[in-house]
Amino acid sequence: MKGRKKMERILNKIKEYNTIIIHGHKRPDGDCYGSQFGLKNLIQTSFPDKKVYVVGERSAFVDFVGQMDIISDETYRGALSIVVDTAVEDRISDSRYVMGAEIIKIDHHIPVNDYGIIRWVDTSFPSCAQMIAYFYYKFRDELKITLEGAIAMYTGIVTDTGRFRFRGVSELTHQLAGLMIAHGVDVEYIDGKLGIETLDMISLKGYVYSNFMTANGFVYLRMTRDIIEKYNVSDEQAASMVGLLGGIEGFPVWALFIEYPDEIRIRLRSNGPTIDQLANKYGGGGHAKAAGAKLSSWDEFPAFIKDVEEVVRVYKEA
Numbered sequence: 001m002k003g004r005k006k007m008e009r010i011l012n013k014i015k016e017y018n019t020i021i022i023h024g025h026k027r028p029d030g031d032c033y034g035s036q037f038g039l040k041n042l043i044q045t046s047f048p049d050k051k052v053y054v055v056g057e058r059s060a061f062v063d064f065v066g067q068m069d070i071i072s073d074e075t076y077r078g079a080l081s082i083v084v085d086t087a088v089e090d091r092i093s094d095s096r097y098v099m100g101a102e103i104i105k106i107d108h109h110i111p112v113n114d115y116g117i118i119r120w121v122d123t124s125f126p127s128c129a130q131m132i133a134y135f136y137y138k139f140r141d142e143l144k145i146t147l148e149g150a151i152a153m154y155t156g157i158v159t160d161t162g163r164f165r166f167r168g169v170s171e172l173t174h175q176l177a178g179l180m181i182a183h184g185v186d187v188e189y190i191d192g193k194l195g196i197e198t199l200d201m202i203s204l205k206g207y208v209y210s211n212f213m214t215a216n217g218f219v220y221l222r223m224t225r226d227i228i229e230k231y232n233v234s235d236e237q238a239a240s241m242v243g244l245l246g247g248i249e250g251f252p253v254w255a256l257f258i259e260y261p262d263e264i265r266i267r268l269r270s271n272g273p274t275i276d277q278l279a280n281k282y283g284g285g286g287h288a289k290a291a292g293a294k295l296s297s298w299d300e301f302p303a304f305i306k307d308v309e310e311v312v313r314v315y316k317e318a
């Protein structure tokens with residue numbers, strides 16, 4: 001069984017501590033919330049005498065999953081810190097996690113920093129919330145959850161898998177999502193909550209669809225500062241628009257050029273040629289089909305377009 005020893009050690013630590021504080025990452029997403037609040041619910045429901053807190057930055061779009069606790073530094077005395085869904089120590093939200101007596105890491109990302117005395121890291125899980133659900137499932141004879149926890153875990157599973165569409169989704173993913181439904185999760189309710197978008201975001205989508213440009217096999221958009229300001233979105237929200245340009249017939253590579261004060265950051269995507277080497281050439285890197293790169297100014301823009309066209313040409317000839 002996957003990670004059995006690690007899970008047993010984690011359960012023992014949970015039993016050992018009276019106060020448990022659960023951290024996630026900065027700018028938390030659905031999986032971060034799902035893992036944090038799912039784990040809180042699991043511990044609190046199974047061991048009602050323990051004090052369990054969830055801390056860190058807030059994310060409005062997943063507010064329905066739960067509300068962050070505000071705790072004093074004093075609370076960390078003799079407490080167990082558990083950090084979920086975070087590979088990079090610097091990204092852990094609420095840096096006070098180090099004040100806990102011991103730290104446990106539960107994550108599904110490729111490890112970057114080896115923090116924590118127990119590290120249960122398994123990159124085969126498509127979401128960290130699925131790890132929490134799996135933990136519950138494996139010890140279900142002694143653990144309990146309520147609907148609240150099931151909603152949290154289901155939300156994490158759904159968001160990190162792009163609603164069950166991404167690589168890594170397996171029979172186990174659906175089994176565990178099914179287990180959450182068995183606990184009363186209303187899939188339509190969650191879909192409705194996650195489907196809510198701000199008017200600004202919808203308007204920006206309209207802009208992206210109306211203003212993208214094309215080269216040979218390449219679709220792109222220049223997301224300039226004035227556009228980001230006009231539509232009143234965060235840089236991160238603006239950057240998320242790259243997904244809109246994917247999957248267009250005849251255009252295996254797409255990108256969003258996001259203008260920052262001192263550089264232009266590129267989100268580069270492909271469903272054909274590998275693009276990580278191209279990203280390396282432009283000060284970036286990443287995966288074969290999803291990478292980041294940067295330009296120091298728009299002067300480099302024409303050369304970048306040419307390089308993408310070349311990558312596409314070579315790919316189509318192969």
Ligand SMILES: [Mn+2]
Nearest residue numbers: 031085128160
């Ligand atoms: Mn995640």
